[in-house]
Amino acid sequence: AQSVTQPDIHITVSEGASLELRCNYSYGATPYLFWYVQSPGQGLQLLLKYFSGDTLVQGIKGFEAEFKRSQSSFNLRKPSVHWSDAAEYFCAVAGFSGGYNKLIFGAGTRLAVHP
Amino acid sequence: EAGVVQSPRYKIIEKKQPVAFWCNPISGHNTLYWYRQNLGQGPELLIRYENEEAVDDSQLPKDRFSAERLKGVDSTLKIQPAELGDSAVYLCASSDGQGSADTQYFGPGTRLTVL
Numbered sequence: 001a002q003s004v005t006q007p008d009i010h011i012t013v014s015e016g017a018s019l020e021l022r023c024n025y026s027y028g029a030t031p032y033l034f035w036y037v038q039s040p041g042q043g044l045q046l047l048l049k050y051f052s053g054d055t056l057v058q059g060i061k062g063f064e065a066e067f068k069r070s071q072s073s074f075n076l077r078k079p080s081v082h083w084s085d086a087a088e089y090f091c092a093v094a095g096f097s098g099g100y101n102k103l104i105f106g107a108g109t110r111l112a113v114h115p
Numbered sequence: 116e117a118g119v120v121q122s123p124r125y126k127i128i129e130k131k132q133p134v135a136f137w138c139n140p141i142s143g144h145n146t147l148y149w150y151r152q153n154l155g156q157g158p159e160l161l162i163r164y165e166n167e168e169a170v171d172d173s174q175l176p177k178d179r180f181s182a183e184r185l186k187g188v189d190s191t192l193k194i195q196p197a198e199l200g201d202s203a204v205y206l207c208a209s210s211d212g213q214g215s216a217d218t219q220y221f222g223p224g225t226r227l228t229v230l
Contacts, residue, residue, distance in 0.1 A: 004157075032216040043119065043206060043221030044158070051216065090157050094216045101214065102171065105157025 002027045002095030004106035012112040013081050021076040021109050023091030032094035033074040034103070035065055039087045047089075050074065061085070086113045117141070119222035121207050127228045133195035136225045140188070140209030147184060148219060149192050150206040158206055164190065165213055194227075202229045 003026045013019055025031055032051050036044040048059025055067040065076045074091060091106045120139040128134050140147050145166050150158035161180065163171040166187040175182065179198070184190040194201055204226050208219040 009155075036221075041223060043208075043223045044219075045221070046218055049216075049218065092157070094214075102160050102163070103219065105159070107156050 002093055002104050004091050004093050004104055006089075006091055006106035006109050008109045009107070010110045010112070012114060014114045015083050016080050019076075019078045019081045019085070019111070021089050021091075021111070023074045023076065023106060024072050025074060025091070025093045026072065027093055027095050031074075033065075033067060034092040034094070035059065035063070035074075035076050036090045036092060036105075037061075037087050038090065038108075044090065047076070081111075081113055083113045083115060086111055119207055119209055119220055121205075121222035121225055123225055124223060125226050125228075127230065128197055129230050130199055131196040133193065134197050134227060135194075136192045136205050136207075136227075138190045138192070138207030138222060140190075140207070141211075141220055144209035144211045144220070145187070146210045146213055146217070147190050148208040148210075149182060149190070150208065152204040152206055152224070154203070161192070161205075197227075197229045199229050202227055 005024045007022050034049045035047040038044045047063050048057050050057045050067045057065050063078050067074050088108045088110045090108045092103050095104050122137050147164040149161040152158045162175045162182050164184045167184050182192045204224040206224045208221045210217040210219045
């Protein structure tokens with residue numbers, strides 16, 4: 001079955017430092033991959049998505065992600081974190097589960113930013 | 116353009132009571148999703164509508180959960196009777212396509228607490 005693993009439950013970085021959030025997926029075919037961000041009290045907002053082509057994907061708010069098929073990974077990166085980036089980040093794969101195509105989410109990584 | 120609207124934002128009920136959540140998707144979006152997000156987890160799909168038809172309700176606990184989207188626009192999710200384990204955030208999302216790879220736009224959610 002398709003699945004998404006986010007190994008880090010909680011990450012803390014200093015403002016201005018670089019960030020990498022890890023995501024590993026399990027999917028037999030070429031996956032459609034997504035990163036969403038959820039700020040407190042808000043719905044999920046799409047940061048970026050990968051369907052095909054260039055394996056380095058640019059998103060909103062200065063985020064980027066790199067698809068590595070050999071490692072089954074789709075890690076999210078940002079060169080310099082801002083305090084407003086503190087939120088929960090979810091990786092997701094569009095996969096086939098229970099007989100239907102659906103979006104399958106990881107458990108999320110909570111990001112804290114120190115001033 | 117207005118985003119996905121959900122109400123209420125918060126609901127506290129005692130177990131065995133009924134509860135209902137309402138969602139109004141982005142105008143023109145034919146596909147509507149209801150998700151449940153347990154504490155510390157990613158969202159999990161409960162039901163997906165294409166217009167007024169429920170095309171994937173495989174994860175909806177049908178003994179106590181029901182949903183409707185009568186005119187293919189807004190939708191209601193009901194729980195009757197509620198159990199302690201139903202405490203979660205219920206998210207509604209919509210998209211203008213029918214595939215799981217289409218971008219889903221999420222509402223802020225309804226946080227349900229069952230006492």
